[in-house]
Amino acid sequence: MVEFSQPNTHKEIHVGHMRNLALGQSLAKLLKKIGHEVHSVTYPGDVGTHVAKCLWYLKNKASVSMEELSKKANRGEILGELYTKAHQLLEEERGGEKEEKNRQELTFILQEIAKGSGEYFDLWRETRQWSIQLMENLYSWSHVNFDYWYFESEMDVPSVARIKKLYQEGKLTLSEGAIGMDLSEDKLGFCLLLKSDGNGLYSTKDVELAIHKFKQLNIEKSIYVVDVRQSLHFSQVFKVLEKLGHPQGKKCFHLAYDFVELPEGPMSSRKGNIIPINKLIDEMMNHIKENYLIRYKDEWSQEEVKQTAHDIALGAIFFGMLRIDPQKKIVFDMKEWLKLDGESGPYLQYTHARVCSMLQKIGHKETREVQNKLLIHPAEKELLLKMSELNEIIFTAATQSRPSALCNYLYDLCKVFNHFYMECPLMKAESEDLKEARAHLVFSFKEVLAHALNILGIPAVKRM
Numbered sequence: 299m300v301e302f303s304q305p306n307t308h309k310e311i312h313v314g315h316m317r318n319l320a321l322g323q324s325l326a327k328l329l330k331k332i333g334h335e336v337h338s339v340t341y342p343g344d345v346g347t348h349v350a351k352c353l354w355y356l357k358n359k360a361s362v363s364m365e366e367l368s369k370k371a372n373r374g375e376i377l378g379e380l381y382t383k384a385h386q387l388l389e390e391e392r393g394g395e396k397e398e399k400n401r402q403e404l405t406f407i408l409q410e411i412a413k414g415s416g417e418y419f420d421l422w423r424e425t426r427q428w429s430i431q432l433m434e435n436l437y438s439w440s441h442v443n444f445d446y447w448y449f450e451s452e453m454d455v456p457s458v459a460r461i462k463k464l465y466q467e468g469k470l471t472l473s474e475g476a477i478g479m480d481l482s483e484d485k486l487g488f489c490l491l492l493k494s495d496g497n498g499l500y501s502t503k504d505v506e507l508a509i510h511k512f513k514q515l516n517i518e519k520s521i522y523v524v525d526v527r528q529s530l531h532f533s534q535v536f537k538v539l540e541k542l543g544h545p546q547g548k549k550c551f552h553l554a555y556d557f558v559e560l561p562e563g564p565m566s567s568r569k570g571n572i573i574p575i576n577k578l579i580d581e582m583m584n585h586i587k588e589n590y591l592i593r594y595k596d597e598w599s600q601e602e603v604k605q606t607a608h609d610i611a612l613g614a615i616f617f618g619m620l621r622i623d624p625q626k627k628i629v630f631d632m633k634e635w636l637k638l639d640g641e642s643g644p645y646l647q648y649t650h651a652r653v654c655s656m657l658q659k660i661g662h663k664e665t666r667e668v669q670n671k672l673l674i675h676p677a678e679k680e681l682l683l684k685m686s687e688l689n690e691i692i693f694t695a696a697t698q699s700r701p702s703a704l705c706n707y708l709y710d711l712c713k714v715f716n717h718f719y720m721e722c723p724l725m726k727a728e729s730e731d732l733k734e735a736r737a738h739l740v741f742s743f744k745e746v747l748a749h750a751l752n753i754l755g756i757p758a759v760k761r762m
Contacts, residue, residue, distance in 0.1 A: 299324045299335045299511060301497065302523035303442070307429035308341040308352035308469045310378025311436055312398040312572035313615075313630055314558040314565050320619040320755060321701065322523040322579065325441050327753045328696035328704070337515055339446040342433065344426050345454060348729060350407040352377055353421050354383030354400070364421070374432030376576060377425055382569070436575060440612060448510075450503055451605065457506035461492045469542060479538050487532040504535045505542075521699070526625075528555040553699050555624035561631060570594045578632070582611040585636060590644075590762070602761075607643045608637075609757035610644050616755045617643030621705035641709050643756055647748065649690065651762035660724060660737055668738040669731050677721035678739060684714045685746050701754060708750050715743050 302322020326338045335368045356364065360380055379755030388400055395535050411417035437443070443586050464470050465477050473480075475494030481487060491502050511517060522532060532552035557564060586607040594603065618635040622628050634640075635637065638648050687707065695703040724740065727733035748758035 299339060299515065299520045300329070300523065301339045301341055301520065302326075302395060303433075303437075303444075304339045304524065305340060305429075306346070306348055307426050308377045309381050309429075310350045310375055310567060311432060311575045312570060313554075313578050314453070315576055315621040316440075316575065316615050317438060317555060317558050317628060318523055318525070319442060319551065320616045321478055321624060323440070324616075324701040324753065325521065325523070325553070325696070325699055327755070330702065331441055331692050331753060333697045333753045337517065338443065339443045339448060340431070340433075340444045341450065341510075343450045344429070345408070345411060345451045347404065347408070347738075348381060348723045349411070349422065349426075350404040351384040351388060352381040352404055353407055353418055353425070355380050355387065356425070357418075357421065358403075359384070359387065359582060366423070370577075371665065374428040375556055375576060377428060378574070379434045386569075390673045398584070403602070411451075417652075422490075439579065439608070440616075448507055453503035453510075454498065455507045458492065458496070458498045460506055460509075461498065461502055464542065472620060477539065481534060481537050485673060486530070486534050488535055489538050491538070500533060501535055504531075505538055505546075508535070508550065509544060509545070517546065519551065521553055522544065523553045523555070526556055528552070529554050537617060549591045551699075554740040556627045558619070558628045558630050561629055573630070578615075582614060582632060582636065583607040585632070586610045594761075596750045597762075606762060607758055609759045610647060612762065613751075613756040613759075614645030615643070615649045617646065617693040617705060620701040620754055621709075623700060623702045644753060644762075646708055646712060647756070648762050650744060650758045651746050651760055653715075653740055653747075654760045656724070657737065657741055657744070660733075662741060664738070664741055668735045670735055670738070672729075672732045672735045673739060675722050678736070681714050681718045681739065681743065684711050685743060688746055688750060698706075704750055706753060708747065708754075711743075711747065 300322050302325075303315070303319045305315055318373060321566070322338070324672065326336045329336045347364075356367075356377075360367075360383075362376070367376060370376060384562065386608075391397055391400060407418045407422075410418040411422050413652055414417070461470065461477055465472070470477050471480050473488060476490055476585055477492035478488050478490040481489055489501055490499060491505065492498060508520065511520060512597070524532065529552060536547050537551040539550065543548075559565065560571075563571075584607075587603060590605060590610070591598070591603050598606075614632075614635045618630070635642055638644050673679070691704055691707040695701055719740075722736055724733055724736050751758045
């Protein structure tokens with residue numbers, strides 16, 4: 299199982315979320331390619347203080363009414379903006395009576411959601427769906443599908459009940475009124491599973507979710523794609539599972555990745571200094587239309603222009619997120635990621651489109667028999683050898699959880715192909731048989747490139 303893309307409802311989905319999405323999607327595809335049955339799942343955070351803040355602001359402070367907001371097409375994005383405003387206002391009102399009043403109101407909101415009734419519960423249920431629709435739209439745009447959706451709210455009540463039962467069975471420890479497990483022998487400290495007020499934590503729900511997944515799907519290994527800040531958290535959760543008698547705990551793996559930053563520094567939904575993903579997508583697609591596809595405005599249909607702009611934008615984002623090892627930080631730069639030269643998704647896509655055009659012009663038919671023994675030029679051999687590395691690279695990328703290995707390979711492969719084409723042009727081949735053999739080599743390169751791009755979640759465009 300690969301669990302990835304755990305966005306919070308009632309917050310904006312921003313460019314940083316795309317690293318998680320691209321990593322999880324590519325890793326699931328890589329594992330399938332080396333023979334594993336893979337379940338792709340997502341686990342959105344639909345409860346918690348961030349939700350209470352958003353609903354508090356929406357009901358008490360927002361300039362837009364619920365009725366007006368429900369009619370807006372971008373209502374999911376607006377929820378994220380309201381959350382940012384709520385956080386900032388609550389920070390301004392810290393200290394004195396206002397802070398205490400606000401704290402009580404937020405507690406009341408969470409209690410209503412937990413019991414499943416009341417005005418705030420109804421508000422949560424409706425607005426939660428707006429956020430889910432926003433996620434579904436992004437997944438559809440990105441060609442990402444999940445086999446299962448799990449929600450944090452579904453784990454809340456059963457997780458608390460399980461921890462209480464485990465404590466009664468003597469499997470957990472009471473410490474200062476809270477319940478947890480002492481992992482000091484494993485150098486992991488004390489894993490808190492139930493606070494002194496009886497409420498659960500992220501660890502409580504993650505233990506419950508893991509046990510649920512083990513039982514439901516009988517999975518052998520579970521990979522969690524979550525940022526590096528949660529490294530201790532998952533080490534504790536996996537160790538707790540193991541000590542509670544779940545052998546799969548030893549086969550849980552946290553794929554920790556570093557952050558995506560802007561050139562000016564880190565992003566934060568609380569501060570509002572983020573690039574909302576829908577805004578970014580619109581900007582990228584417009585840039586592609588105005589700078590790359592304008593020449594085809596009288597030749598292509600509007601639908602083809604739109605589809606190609608979509609494919610290039612997706613390629614730019616996914617390759618940009620995947621080409622750097624997960625443990626390294628990424629600095630997002632839209633113009634750099636959209637370049638047609640250099641190490642970028644559009645460069646690989648442009649190479650594929652150019653090869654498609656090349657084969658079409660010479661009328662290549664893949665069914666023809668060719669004399670491959672004629673391919674004796676060093677550049678031809680170099681390309682053949684590079685192409686033959688594909689399966690080994692896929693295996694390495696899958697087993698090491700490093701899609702970046704496949705990205706680096708493809709960039710090198712395209713450079714080798716360009717060298718081959720300069721040294722061995724098709725139209726200047728000494729004979730028709732050699733021309734056919736080279737054309738078949740070019741076709742094989744196209745197939746390898748398209749196959750690998752698909753594993754990375756990048757469309758192999760045919761015209762560009």
